[in-house]
Amino acid sequence: MPAATDGLGARLLIAAALLIALVTLVVPLALIFASAFAEGWAAYVANIMQPDTLHAVFLTVLTAVIVVPVNMVFGIATAWAVARYDFPGRKLMISLIEIPFSVSPIVAGTIYLFLYGQQGLLGPTLQSWGVQVMFSVPAIVLVSLFVTAPFVARELIPLMQAQGSEDEEAALSLGASPWQTFRLVTLPNIRWALLYGAVLTNARAMGEFGAVSVVSGSIRGQTNTLPLQIELLFNDFNVVGAFAAASTLALIAVATLVLKFLLERHAQ
């Protein structure tokens, strides 16, 4: 039970928290939209409809469309393996999954450069086959897969561990096939956490900057994702254009928060 809020100390703490939140969270969010619309609706639409920005939107969406389902499959498989079986190295596996989270985005991009770049481990071989990974869309997709790999798994593992395997055992003993068990019992049991993991994966995949900037080559209208486009516009002193592009990502961020809020209520 929460304590009474009428004490002076409580009021001071609440006031401090709200003030800090106002300065650090609300004002920045407000600034994005205020700046994006600083020159009015028409300018905003014109900024968004700029071909380079539009292409960046397309590339960002394309990346998310590939990354989210792939990492959902990986997340489900990992969570299933870790939460349903006991095997040597299980704990190690749980912590290794977190590696992409703890690695700096720049380092994430760098390790991919050393794998697929011209002087990389596989780069020369692939190049001799005519496959160019670096500074192209596949590289952007690959680093995005890397940086978002843990999101779904880390949402599912604690939930599936808490739920235990009794439901699946019940389905199996009632004669369900493995696939029926997964589709009719497991999937409905984890759907909200799975969706939330996908939402987080999407937010990060669309917003990744550091790793993508290393591997994309930032070719205008070709390998520029939205976050890179923002930097480009900012460096061109087109601040309103930068904020217009940023506002689209900020909208996705707000949508992510709203979805999170709704999904958490559903899960209860």
Place this chain on the structure above:
Amino acid sequence: MSILIDHVSRRFETFAAVNDLSLEVAEGELLALLGPSGSGKTTLLRLIAGLDFPDAGRILIGGRDATHLSAGERRIGFVFQHYALFRHMTVRQNIDFGMRVMPAARRPAMAERRARVERLLATVQLDGLGDRFPAQLSGGQRQRVALARALAIEPCVLLLDEPFGALDAAVRRDLRRWLRQLHDELPVTTIFVTHDQEEALEVADRIVVMNAGRIEQSGTPVEVEAAPATAFMYGFLGGASRFDVTVAAGRVSLAGRPLPPEAVELTAGVADGPATGFVRAHEFRLLPAGDPASLLDARVSHVVTHGGTARVELALGAGRTIEAELPRAAWESLALAPGAPVGLRPERVAVFPPG
């Protein structure tokens, strides 16, 4: 169908949960697997269900070797301790699940499925609740949904893991009686696991008591109640007092006084020397202090009278307390108050090797 468990073992790391165990369950029998926690009873149940596989031995169901069959292939109805109802499905959908996942060739027609679900809802007395979700039901209702779901696949064997464990006392009593009746109407071979002896004694045709992965004793409730076969059984059934006794040439003495031979039950393997004797609470006779027939001196420390019986707590000295149970009238005729000295005479002492 009948079940034959033939020298089955299951180890976890170094711990033998089920240790070279053999057991036969007759067709239509209602059997209780009773034992303390960790005795291997749930493991045995899961081995029969195909939710776990033995390291050694065979399991035959209806004469057919089922050792290597998967859970789904065994057609066994399993009721989980916490029911494992599918929370996103209604009661009806839960009960229908087993039919829904049948291969199309074996799956009953839609009308038959519906009819069977309605029939089962009536059987488990949940008519009208078919469209509820599990979260909207009470514990006892969930238990019955789980049972109906298991029965819907027309199982050849019904297994229940601690079926009444999570329910409160009153619901538990009702459900026990109801399960007994249900089994009389629908005589499917049924095994249920419990740690509650009262439950086992009341519901089952036969009780199998397990300890440390093995069978300690097996028999009808009357047999098990009347003649516990091992020292463990005396400890597990409770209410018995344990004494150190001495055996010399077939004569047993307690605290230096010889026991009358007709009161002694020597089990096999008892050799001369120290041994362990058990006396159950209702097998003590209380005598006025100083009575020559008395074998032990005690002092009354506390009395609870309940219905027609009196439970008397007796201090033996050296901080040891034992319990005796006698008819209320007999107790009242002794006219003893707490603190009064009293004589004790065991009417029956079961003697086991020391340990």
Place this chain on the structure above:
Amino acid sequence: MPMTSLQRRRRVMPGFGLSMGIALTYFALIVLLPLVAMAIKTASLGWEDYWKIVTAPRSLASFRITLTAALAATVVNAVVGLLFAWVLTRYRFPGRRLLDALVDLPFALPTAVAGLTLVTLFAPNGWFGRYLEPLGIKVAYAPLGIMAAMFFTSIPFVVRTVQPVLEDLSADVEEAARSLGARPWQVFALVIWPVILPAFLAGTTMAFARSIGEFGAVVFIAGNLPMVTEITSLLIFIRLDEFNYPAAAALASVLLLVAFLLLFLTNSLQARVLRHARRD
């Protein structure tokens, strides 16, 4: 071999081979393989070259700048995070749910957007800058800006690790302590603090790790002046741009090692959080 012992016993739950196969193959291809490539690249350097790169004045300056800014940001985050977690779990007030949802904004908002926003706020004519500059406080294009960016991007860590533990700590434990005569500060120091400490430390470690690695938000606001406001991530980026791959590899390996160390620390701390949680 562990694998053979895995397969010996029949498993009831289906899909072990499939799920394990997908998980391990994917993990090997997406996470492990690039790390191996990186390790090979770094190992080809030789110790002497490696040492020379890592101890070059510009490298050392970048380590110092990154570390001090990250430390400062983490200290602020520890305090603010604890305050948020406390207020969110202990009090009911208008706007509580909104605050709870907003705390995750820095995770949801792309770092480039955060950087753009912060530099605009703190620019001399910005909403904050116009009041701070006259006071002589320079944030944009200054070390303080790096700290601000690191602070913003790691706000949620402490809150989100401490909050569930505080929520879990039932009020009757506190009431019991109060009824035994403990004063409020004693309740906090003796009953609450020891329980939330592992989570708090795990949260601050995560915030620190994130700050060390932060790039997007920082490059916008830092000004990126070598020796003054150039963080290690940026220096790696510059070395890559100059095709000076050995230098990039060496510097990246330092960040990677720090990241692994912090990951290990977080994991051990979280194991302790779980130990507390398993009290029933």
